[in-house]
Amino acid sequence: xxxxxxxxxxxxxxxxxxxxxxxxxxxxxxxxxxxxxxxxxxxxxxxxxxxxxxxxxxxxxxxxxxxxxxxxxxxxxxxxxxxxxxxxxxxxxxxxxxxxxxxxxxxxxxxxxxxxxxxxxxxxxxxxxxxxxxxxxxxxxxxxxxxxxxxxxxxxxxxxxxxxxxxxxxxxxxxxxxxxxxxxxxxxxxxxxxxxxxxxxxxxxxxxxxxxxxxxxxxxxxxxxxxxxxxxxxxxxxxxxxxxxxxxxxxxxxxxxxxxxxxxxxxxxxxxxxxxxxxxxxx
Amino acid sequence: xxxxxxxxxxxxxxxxxxxxxxxxxxxxxxxxxxxxxxxxxxxxxxxxxxxxxxxxxxxxxxxxxxxxxxxxxxxxxxxxxxxxxxxxxxxxxxxxxxxxxxxxxxxxxxxxxxxxxxxxxxxxxxxxxxxxxxxxxxxxxxxxxxxxxxxxxxxxxxxxxxxxxxxxxxxxxxxxxxxxxxx
Numbered sequence: 160x161x162x163x164x165x166x167x168x169x170x171x172x173x174x175x176x177x178x179x180x181x182x183x184x185x186x187x188x189x190x191x192x193x194x195x196x197x198x199x200x201x202x203x204x205x206x207x208x209x210x211x212x213x214x215x216x217x218x219x220x221x222x223x224x225x226x227x228x229x230x231x232x233x234x235x236x237x238x239x240x241x242x243x244x245x246x247x248x249x250x251x252x253x254x255x256x257x258x259x260x261x262x263x264x265x266x267x268x269x270x271x272x273x274x275x276x277x278x279x280x281x282x283x284x285x286x287x288x289x290x291x292x293x294x295x296x297x298x299x300x301x302x303x304x305x306x307x308x309x310x311x312x313x314x315x316x317x318x319x320x321x322x323x324x325x326x327x328x329x330x331x332x333x334x335x336x337x338x339x340x341x342x343x344x345x346x347x348x349x350x351x352x353x354x355x356x357x358x359x360x361x362x363x364x365x366x367x368x369x370x371x372x373x374x375x376x377x378x379x380x381x382x383x384x385x386x387x388x389x390x391x392x393x394x395x396x397x398x399x400x401x402x403x404x405x406x407x408x409x410x411x412x413x414x415x416x417x418x419x420x421x422x423x424x425x426x427x428x429x430x431x432x433x434x435x436x437x438x439x440x441x442x
Numbered sequence: 443x444x445x446x447x448x449x450x451x452x453x454x455x456x457x458x459x460x461x462x463x464x465x466x467x468x469x470x471x472x473x474x475x476x477x478x479x480x481x482x483x484x485x486x487x488x489x490x491x492x493x494x495x496x497x498x499x500x501x502x503x504x505x506x507x508x509x510x511x512x513x514x515x516x517x518x519x520x521x522x523x524x525x526x527x528x529x530x531x532x533x534x535x536x537x538x539x540x541x542x543x544x545x546x547x548x549x550x551x552x553x554x555x556x557x558x559x560x561x562x563x564x565x566x567x568x569x570x571x572x573x574x575x576x577x578x579x580x581x582x583x584x585x586x587x588x589x590x591x592x593x594x595x596x597x598x599x600x601x602x603x604x605x606x607x608x609x610x611x612x613x614x615x616x617x618x619x620x621x622x623x624x625x
Contacts, residue, residue, distance in 0.1 A: 168570040172601035173594070197609040199568040204518065205560045208540045211463050213561060216617045263620045267613040316520035317531070325524075350482040350519035357579040358514045358553045360586075365486035366517065395599065399590055434597055 160287050162192040162278070163225045167236035168200050169387040173395060176429025177387045177412040181235050181280060183428060184414040187296075187421055188288060192233065197224055201242040218246035219260045223269035231276040233283060235414070237313035237386035238354075243277045244320050279314055281385040281413060285329045293336050298422035300338025304441065306416065307342035307379035308334060309370065309393065311386035312350050333413070334383065337420035344377035346370040351384075351392035364400040367392045375405050381437070385413040397435050409437040452504035458542070459499060465538030467530035473497050477522035477532035483515055490515040492522060492532050499539060508543045514553020555579050565615055568608030572601035 164185070170178035185192050198221050200206075202214035221243070225232045234240045250257045251273065264270055278286075284293065308330035315325060326348065334341040352366030371393065374382055384390055392400075394410035401407070410433070411419075418428040419441075430437045452458075459465040478484045478493040490512055499507050507513065513536055522532040543549055544557055556579040563571045577584050594600050 168572060171569065172572040172605065173599055199608055199611075199614055200560075200564050200570050202564070203560065203570075204537075205557050206564065207463075208537055208557050209544045209561055210621070211541075212621045213618055216621070217564065217614065220613065220617065263617055266620065267610075267616055312517075312519040312521075317523040350517050350521070352483075352517055354517045355483070355515055357556055357576055359487070359490075359511075362483060362487040362490070362515060363517070366482060369486065395594070396590070398593060432597055432599065434593060434599070 160191070160278075160283070161228075161230045162190060162233040162283070163228055163230040164192050164194055165198055165201075165221070165232050165234045165239060166194075167234065167239045167387055168203075169391060170235055174387040174390050174412070176432040177235055177390055177414065180412055180414040180418050180428040183423055184418050184421070187418070187423065190283075190287075193228065193230065195224055195228070201239045203238050204242050204245065207242075207245070214242070215246050215249055215256065216260055216263060218243050219250060219264060219271045220267070220269060222247070222275045223264055223271040225275045226272060227269070231278050233278050233280060235280050235385070235387055235412075237279070237311040238388055240277060240279045241313035241320060247273075247277060248320055279385065281314065281329065282323065284333065284413075284417075290332055290336055293333070293417070297336065297338060297420045299420055301416075301420055301441070302338050304339040305342045305378050305380045306334045306337075306339045306411070307344055307374040307377065307382045308347045309351070309374075309382045309384040309389055309410075310348055311384055311389040312348075314385065315348055330383065330385065330413070333417070337416055339416075342374065342377050342379040344373050344379065346373045351389045353388040353392040356392060356396065360399075363392070364396060364402075367396060368400040368402065368405075371397065371400065371408050372405055375408060379408060381409040381411055383411045383413055383416045387412070394434050407435045407439075409433065409435045409439075411437065446503075450505070451502040453502050455502045455504045455507075456500050458504075459535065459538050462538035462541050464531070464534035464541075467528070467532075468496065468500065468535050468538075470528045470530050471496055471500060471532075471535075472528060473500075474527060476525050476527055480521045480525040482519045482521055483517050487515070492516070492536060495539070496532060496535055499535070507539060508546065509549045509551075511551050511553065513539045513543065514551055514556070552579050555581075561618075565618060566607075566611075567605050568611045568614060569605050571605055573603050573605075 206214040331341045352363035
């Protein structure tokens with residue numbers, strides 16, 4: 160498969176290490192992937208609240224850019240995933256909208272045909288690479304580390320847009336492939352509270368704190384997430400959330416966990432960029 | 443709580459909501475409360491109660507609901523959408539309420555400022571300016587974020603003050619002008 164990597168706003172600003180480690184792992188896996196400096200923000204479902212027509216065109220333009228290159232879009236942010244799939248569904252179901260959007264895109268020299276697929280990095284690992292191939296590439300198994308999976312809402316729900324497993328276990332399988340111990344706990348499909356981090360920070364931090372506390376109770380040494388926004392809540396804001404004096408729980412982005420197990424240098428994976436020190440949990 | 447007067451009630455408010463994108467399910471609500479019992483925000487902060495918000499909207503308390511900070515506290519986890527026995531998508535109804543509140547532009551809550559920042563920022567550079575978003579949302583309460591910002595600064599995690607413009611930002615403005623001209 161040929162992909163165009165969509166970094167998302169967080170991947171270009173506060174969680175650059177998620178983006179750079181994904182690049183490293185994609186290169187390691189020899190995935191055919193390019194970048195495109197013309198991609199705009201997806202609108203995050205928030206532009207849709209104000210001006211749905213604009214959000215649909217933002218995404219349709221990005222889709223058309225990927226189609227022009229004959230590539231599928233690869234995302235590392237769950238909200239980018241849901242937002243793009245939401246627009247794609249609208250354009251598939253509403254023919255008037257599809258025609259209008261394409262008439263507007265024609266004015267900027269683009270066309271959206273519907274051919275492009277929107278794929279999450281986690282899904283790409285599962286569907287294109289597979290556990291067997293990944294297993295064969297592990298050089299530095301993460302023995303004696305307990306890792307709890309944290310999926311993030313927008314790769315799970317709502318069902319009518321995310322046509323994928325509602326209770327996936329692929330992240331757990333990846334944890335095992337990396338040689339670590341998978342931690343089962345109550346919050347793997349729960350919400351990190353990211354989307355109200357600014358609107359109501361106290362509530363948002365209570366939500367992330369609950370996930371971290373339950374992971375800790377289940378003896379997790381660290382969490383792994385496939386989403387850059389969950390990463391911001393769980394790692395970036397763990398210090399202010401941690402009012403019950405839990406121990407620090409490092410948060411790995413999915414690509415960082417794989418990269419470590421592939422034997423890629425931790426610094427090249429951006430592990431020194433985290434707010435919660437990862438080193439301690441690995442030694 | 444203040445006493446209600448009959449002129450507080452917008453009798454057709456639920457119809458107005460049903461006409462918004464994502465608002466169509468509201469008339470089917472039984473007020474069973476499954477949305478609140480599955481709500482991940484409600485479970486840590488019961489002041490945010492989707493059942494109550496939707497019930498107030500059905501009752502026609504238009505101005506109260508639209509000015510409320512509460513409609514901006516949904517974390518969009520979509521748990522209620524999965525569990526609603528009537529298939530109403532309660533979270534989407536909250537989004538429809540946000541849409542009306544933004545169109546009317548009467549309230550100036552954190553949530554309103556946060557939402558309005560997105561399109562503005564995208565029209566400027568094509569991306570969200572993550573440095574200015576907290577400032578635009580929180581205004582003076584930004585001082586509460588100083589310890590966090592210092593921690594981020596030391597880790598090199600502060601976003602750029604002026605993010606790079608995407609290639610073709612003028613195309614986004616052109617698309618927006620085409621939308622505006624049809625409104």
